[in-house]
Amino acid sequence: MFGNYLIGLREGLEAGLVVCILVAYLVKTGRRDALKPVWAGVAAACTAALAFGAALEFGSQELTFEAQEALGGSLSIVAVGLVTWMVFWMRRTARHLKAELHGKLEAALQTGTAALVLTAFLAVGREGLETALFVWTSVRAAADTGGSAAPVTGALLGIASAVALSWLFYRGALRIDLSRFFTWTGGMLVVVAAGVLAYGVHDLQEARILGGLPDTAFDISTTIPPDSWYGTLLKGIFNFQPDPTILQVVVWALYLVPVLTLFLAPASRQGRRAPAPDTAR
DSSP states (O other): OHHHHHHHHHHHHHHHHHHHHHHHHHHHTTOGGGHHHHHHHHHHHHHHHHHHHHHHHHHHTTSOHHHHHHHHHHHHHHHHHHHHHHHHHHHHHGGGHHHHHHHHHHHHHHHOHHHHHHHHHHHHHHHHHHHHHHHHHHHHHHHTTTOTHHHHHHHHHHHHHHHHHHHHHHHTOOOOOHHHHHHHHHHHHHHHHHHHHHHHHHHHHHTTSSOOTTOBSOOOTTTSOTTSHHHHHHHHHHOOOSSOBHHHHHHHHHHHHHHHHHHHHHHHHHHHHTHHHHHHO
């Protein structure tokens, strides 16, 4: 639940901030007539995300076991790629997001209603599709341990929290350091994504696309039983498996160590450069 709460909160907050910026700009510039197309684009993006999730869930049920594992493993890797790109992109552009969106919205206002709908749809749709894909992979992982409801519940709670925070941002009742927030949540998501990647590799091994399924790196099932509360907690947060294959452990380490190092490195450099703009002002 925690991993999906985190993805729902972060992706939802990104989408919520985008909507807040678009709506605030239109209200402040006296273009309330353009609010309906923006909300129409947001609604279309939410509908597309739900349809995508439903297609993944119900479409995969008609496949054979090996085909399901192949699809699940492939999409897990895609989900990890999207989440990794997302955390680095937001880390880099968070400070300039408002100006970038204002420029796109101004161009859309000059073009017409369809452009407004498309701008809102694209701005929100990316987060929606990423969330649907990431949650679907977590639901499949949780189904193996009999807890398929937890990922959906966590994601819904995260999205609900994001909606509440976005509303408070818009009303000016809440101010937080978004750069620091996205740094901490991004770092945690990299750890979660490493577990999803390892799970995806295991799926591909079960689909016989990758070898090494019998080669177990270690087995601590007696120390950390998968059905224990702490085993379930580790499974839910990190996609922990007490008996991973050697390939899973290697892929997990090769992803987590360099990606987390690269993600956290810019934070220290930005921190050292931070006093310069203050001196200039």
